[in-house]
Amino acid sequence: MQVATFLTAQLTKWGVKRIYGVAGDALFAWLESLGNQEEIHYVSCKHEAAAAMMASAEAKLTGRPSVCTATMGPGSINLLNGLADAWADRVPVVAITGQVETYKLGGAYKQYIPQEDVMRPVCKYTTTVTHPDAIGMVLHKAFVTSSEQRGVSHIAICKDVFGQLTQSRIIPELPRVASSISPDRIEMEQAAELLLRSKKPVLLLGVGARQEAKGCRRLAEQLGAGVLLTLGAKGMLDESHPLVLGGLGEGGSESGLHALAKADLLVILGASWFPRSYIPKYLPIIQVDSHPDSVHAHPQLFSVIANLDDVLSLWTRRLEMRELDDAWEEQVERWHAEFWEETERLTDQGADERIKPETLIHELGNVLKEDAIITLDTGEHTLWFNRAFRASAQFPLFSGKWRTMGFGLPAAIAAKLSHPERQVVCLTGDGGLQMHLAELMTAVEQSVSILLVVVNNATLGLEEIKMKQAGYTPFGMKLRNPDFVRWAEACGVDGRAVQTIADLRSTLNELRDVERLTLLDVSCTPPTLSERKKQIPFQAQA
Numbered sequence: 001m002q003v004a005t006f007l008t009a010q011l012t013k014w015g016v017k018r019i020y021g022v023a024g025d026a027l028f029a030w031l032e033s034l035g036n037q038e039e040i041h042y043v044s045c046k047h048e049a050a051a052a053m054m055a056s057a058e059a060k061l062t063g064r065p066s067v068c069t070a071t072m073g074p075g076s077i078n079l080l081n082g083l084a085d086a087w088a089d090r091v092p093v094v095a096i097t098g099q100v101e102t103y104k105l106g107g108a109y110k111q112y113i114p115q116e117d118v119m120r121p122v123c124k125y126t127t128t129v130t131h132p133d134a135i136g137m138v139l140h141k142a143f144v145t146s147s148e149q150r151g152v153s154h155i156a157i158c159k160d161v162f163g164q165l166t167q168s169r170i171i172p173e174l175p176r177v178a179s180s181i182s183p184d185r186i187e188m189e190q191a192a193e194l195l196l197r198s199k200k201p202v203l204l205l206g207v208g209a210r211q212e213a214k215g216c217r218r219l220a221e222q223l224g225a226g227v228l229l230t231l232g233a234k235g236m237l238d239e240s241h242p243l244v245l246g247g248l249g250e251g252g253s254e255s256g257l258h259a260l261a262k263a264d265l266l267v268i269l270g271a272s273w274f275p276r277s278y279i280p281k282y283l284p285i286i287q288v289d290s291h292p293d294s295v296h297a298h299p300q301l302f303s304v305i306a307n308l309d310d311v312l313s314l315w316t317r318r319l320e321m322r323e324l325d326d327a328w329e330e331q332v333e334r335w336h337a338e339f340w341e342e343t344e345r346l347t348d349q350g351a352d353e354r355i356k357p358e359t360l361i362h363e364l365g366n367v368l369k370e371d372a373i374i375t376l377d378t379g380e381h382t383l384w385f386n387r388a389f390r391a392s393a394q395f396p397l398f399s400g401k402w403r404t405m406g407f408g409l410p411a412a413i414a415a416k417l418s419h420p421e422r423q424v425v426c427l428t429g430d431g432g433l434q435m436h437l438a439e440l441m442t443a444v445e446q447s448v449s450i451l452l453v454v455v456n457n458a459t460l461g462l463e464e465i466k467m468k469q470a471g472y473t474p475f476g477m478k479l480r481n482p483d484f485v486r487w488a489e490a491c492g493v494d495g496r497a498v499q500t501i502a503d504l505r506s507t508l509n510e511l512r513d514v515e516r517l518t519l520l521d522v523s524c525t526p527p528t529l530s531e532r533k534k535q536i537p538f539q540a541q542a
Contacts, residue, residue, distance in 0.1 A: 003132045004029040004162045007096070010139055010170055012039045016067055018058065018417060019043065020051035022078075024071020026098020029162035043417065043446060046438035048075050050410040052082020052095065053436075057375070057397055057411035058418050059091035065146045065153075071098045073111025076156070077118065081404055083152050087122040088401035092146035092153075095119075099156040102130045115156045124151040130158055136168025147177045181290055183306030191286050191304050191311075192318040198265040200328045201225040204248060206271025207232030207400070208289065208308070215312035216269060217241070222319045224329030226259040226336075228252070230271050231382070232400060235391040242333045249275040250529075251386025254342060255335040262331070270308055273401075274298075343388055351502035357381050357455050357524050358388040361427070363504055364453065365389045367512045372423040373397055373415045377408030377432030380461035380529050385427065406435030409452065413439065416448040425451045430481050431460045440491050443517055451511060452519045454484055461527035469531055488519040497521040 001009070007030060011019075020043045023031055034042045045051040048070040055068035070079050076097040086093040099105070100112045105128075119126040125145040129135055135157070142153035195201065201223045209216050213236040220227050220237075226245045227237060237244055246253030248260075252275075260266065260280055268274075268287040272294040279285075285301040288311050295303045304311055347362040349355070361384050368374070374389075376382050376398040385396070397415055399407040412426035433454055443450060455461075464477040485495035494516060498504045504522065511518060 001166065002029065002033075002162070003129075003135050003157065003164055003166050004033040006135060006166050006168055006170070007139070007157075008033045008037060008040065010136070011067065012037070013170055013172060014143065014174055015064070016040055018414075019067045019069055020045055020054040020414070021069035022046070022048045022051055022071070022075060024075045024098060026071040026075075026100070026159040027069060027162075030069075030157075041417070043413075043442070045410075045442050047436060048078030049081040049406070050436045050439045050442070052079045052093070053085060053399075053404075053407050053410040054082075054414035055093045055095075056082055056086035056089070056091060057407075057414040059086060059093050060089065060397060061373070061395075061415060061418050063092075065092040065094050065143050067094050067096065069096045071111075072100055072115075072156075072159070073113055076115050077113065080118070080122065081406075082410075083119070083154075084122045085399050085402040085404055085407065087152050089399070090150040092150055094142050094146055095152065095154045097154065097156045098162075099128055099158045101160040102158045105130070105158070115154070119152075119154045122152055123154045124149045126154040126156075128156040128158065129161055132161055132164040132166035133168060135161075135166050136171070140171060140174070143174055144177075147174065180307055181305070183304070183310045187304050188306060188311055188314050189318075191288075191302060192315050194265060194284065194286055194302065195223065195267070195315060195319060196322055198223070199325045200262055200264045202228060202259050202263040202266050204228045204230070204266060204268045204271050205233040205236065206230045206269065206273060208270025208272070209233060210236045210270070212270075212308045212312060213237060215309065215316070218316055219312060219319070222316060222322065222324075224324045224326075224332065225267070226256070226263070226332040228256045228259075230273055231386050231396060231398065233271070234386070234389070234396050235394045238392045239390045240392070242336050243329075244339075245332070245335050246339045247386045248278055250531075251383040252278065253339045253387065255339040259332065259335055268296075340390075343390065347388060349501045351500065353501050354499070355501055355504055355522055355524050356528050357457070357461075358384045358528065359501065360453070360455065360504060360522050360524060361385050361388045362390070363508055364425070364427070365391070367508045368394055368425060369423045370394065372425055373419060375408050375411040375415055375424065375426045377426075377428035378403045378405045378462075379429035379432055379455070380465060380527050381427060381429050381455045383462070383529055405429075405432040408432055409436050409439050409443070412450045412452070413443050413446060413448055416450055417446060423451075424448070425453060427453050428455065429461065430454055430456045430458065430479055430484075433484075434479070434481070437487070440488065440493060440519075444492050448517060449515045450517055451514055452517070454519065454521050455524050456481060456484065456521055457524040457526055459526065462529070465527050465529050465531075484519060484521040494518040495521065497523070499523045
C-alpha cells in the first residue's frame with residue numbers, strides 16, 4: 001500500500017482516535033487518506049501551535065501517545081511551542097510532519113529547514129523518512145519511545161515518499177511498556193525509619209501522586225501530617241479534608257508556610273516542582289519518585305527511587321505501630337481552618353463591587369461538577385486558581401513547566417473531545433485567549449460544549465505584577481481587547497458579559513449545566529496578587 005495509506009491504517013490499529021493538525025501541500029496524500037476513513041477523527045486547527053497543545057493536553061489526560069501534524073517549513077516550526085509543553089511536562093506526543101521531496105533535502109528550496117536539528121531539543125526521537133520501506137520501523141520506534149520515555153517523538157516524511165508503495169506490514173499492537181522499577185528495600189526502610197521518628201511531618205503531593213490518591217490520604221492520616229498540593233495535585237484530595245493546607249509557592253497559602261516553618265520532615269511524593277525559596281533551608285526531606293532525574297539536588301534530601309504504590313504499601317504497614325502526635329495534628333487542623341478563612345477573607349465582596357479574579361475563581365468553584373476538567377491558561381489567574389479554588393475532585397489541566405500562554409482554549413477543545421461526557425471549563429486571561437482566539441472557530445467546528453471564562457482586566461497581569469516587584473515601571477503590558485461577546489457571537493457562540501459580583505453569581509448559576517459552547521466575559525479589577533515569599537521565619541527544631 002502507499003505510505004499515506006499505511007500510516008493511517010497503522011495508527012488506527014494502535015488505537016489513535018484523533019489527529020490535530022493544519023493542512024499543507026507536503027501532507028496532501030496523507031490528508032486524502034484520512035478523509036477516506038472514519039476511525040480517526042482529524043481535527044483541523046487554525047494554528048499549528050494550538051494543534052500541538054491539543055495533542056499535549058490529550059496526552060496529559062489519557063497517558064497515551066497522541067498525534068499532531070503539520071506541513072514542512074513554517075508549519076513544522078509552528079508546532080514547537082506545543083511540543084515543548086509536552087516535552088517539559090513529560091507526556092507522550094508523536095508529531096508527524098511533511099518535508100520537501102527527497103531530492104531537495106539540503107538545498108535552497110522554499111520552506112526547507114532541517115527539521116531534525118530544530119526538533120531535537122524537545123524530542124526523545126526525531127528522524128526523516130526518505131524511503132517508503134522505512135515507515136513501519138520508524139513509526140513503531142516513535143510510538144515506543146514516546147510511551148516508554150514519556151516525551152515527544154517526531155517523524156518528518158518527505159513529500160514524494162507519502163505516495164510511494166511500502167513493503168512495511170501492519171503491526172497489530174505495540175509492545176507493553178513496563179511501568180514498574182525494582183525498588184530498593186533498604187532505601188524504603190530507611191525512609192520509613194525517618195517517618196517513624198518524625199513528630200511534625202508535612203507532605204507535598206504532585207501530579208505524579210494522582211493515581212495513588214487513596215494511599216497518600218491514608219499516609220497523611222497515619223502521620224497526622226499537613227498536606228500541601230501542587231497545582232497538578234489539586235483535586236486528588238478534597239480540600240475540605242482537615243489536613244489539607246493549600247499550596248506552596250506564589251500560589252500557596254500562609255498556612256502552608258506556617259506548617260513548613262514548624263515541621264521536622266517534608267515528604268515529597270510525585271512532585272518534580274521544588275520551590276526552594278519557600279522551604280526552610282535545614283528541613284530534612286524525603287522524596288519518592290520513579291525518575292531519578294526528577295530528584296532535587298538538596299543536601300538535606302533522602303531519595304527513594306521507586307513506584308509510589310510500592311513505597312506506600314510498605315510505609316503504611318510500618319506506620320501501623322506509630323503513635324500519632326495529637327498536638328501536631330490539632331495544630332495542622334487549626335492551620336486548615338485558617339487556610340479556609342484566608343480564602344473567605346480574600347473573596348469577601350459586596351454585590352455591586354467590581355469582580356476580583358480571586359472572587360471569580362472562588363465563585364466558579366461553587367458551581368462546577370465534581371468531575372469537571374478545568375483547563376487553565378498561564379497568567380495571574382493561574383496563581384489565584386491555586387490560592388482561591390477549593391477543589392473536591394476536579395481535574396486541572398495546564399501548561400506546567402513550559403507555562404505557555406495560549407494553552408487554555410486548545411486544551412479545553414482536546415479535553416472535551418477526549419471526555420465528551422464530562423464538564424469542561426476553560427479559565428483564561430484576556431492575553432492568553434488572544435494568542436489563540438481563532439481556535440474558537442475550531443471549537444465551533446468540533447461542536448464541543450465548553451464554558452470559556454475570560455478574566456478580562458486589559459493587561460498581562462502576572463507580568464505587570466512581576467515587573468513592579470522587580471522595581472520597574474510596567475510597560476508593554478496593557479491590552480486593547482476586542483468585545484469578546486461580539487466576537488463570540490460572530491463565531492456563532494453564545495456570549496455573556498458580567499461586571500459585578502451580583503451579575504457573576506446569577507450568571508454562573510444560569511450556566512451551571514450549560515451544554516453548549518458559551519463564552520463568559522468577566523470584567524475584573526487590575527491585578528491583585530500579592531507577593532508571597534518566605535514570610536514565615538524558620539524556627540530550628542529542638
